[in-house]
Amino acid sequence: MHKLNAQEHAAALRALPQWRHDAVRDAIRRRFEFADFAQAFAFMTAVAQAAETHNHHPEWSNVYHWVDVTWTTHDVDGLSDLDLLMAQVCERAAADVAAPMGAKA
Incomplete structure (x- = not known):
């Protein structure tokens, strides 16, 4: 695990367009409805x-x-590759939960 640099931040936010960067905390956040x-x-x-x-x-x-x-990621005092992985987990979980019954692959 490593702390993301500015270029990696930008690429991550392009790949996760609904997530927002919190520059004060060096974190990403999103609301799921x-x-x-x-x-x-x-x-x-x-x-x-x-997460477990x-x-x-x-x-x-x-x-x-x-x-x-x-x-x-508190261990690196900012955003890490693990945060991006978990944001992707959130995206998949949200899609699975919101999918109509029987529509999951």
Whole structure:
């Protein structure tokens, strides 16, 4: 794991267009919105399982149908490649949760 440089930040944000860089904290953040609390909770459960697997945990909050997620790596005092991996995990989990039943590949 390494701290991302400015060029890597820019490339990461191009690859994750719905995520925003928090320059003060050197973190990325995004709000996910779902149809209801059950979908939001299912998303959080999927991300939590991946976070345990990767031993890298989000800063997040949940109110009813939305979840705010922030990724940063305290060990490198900023954004790391692991944060990008976990942001991609969030994207896949959100797509899986929001997909109609039977539509998953």
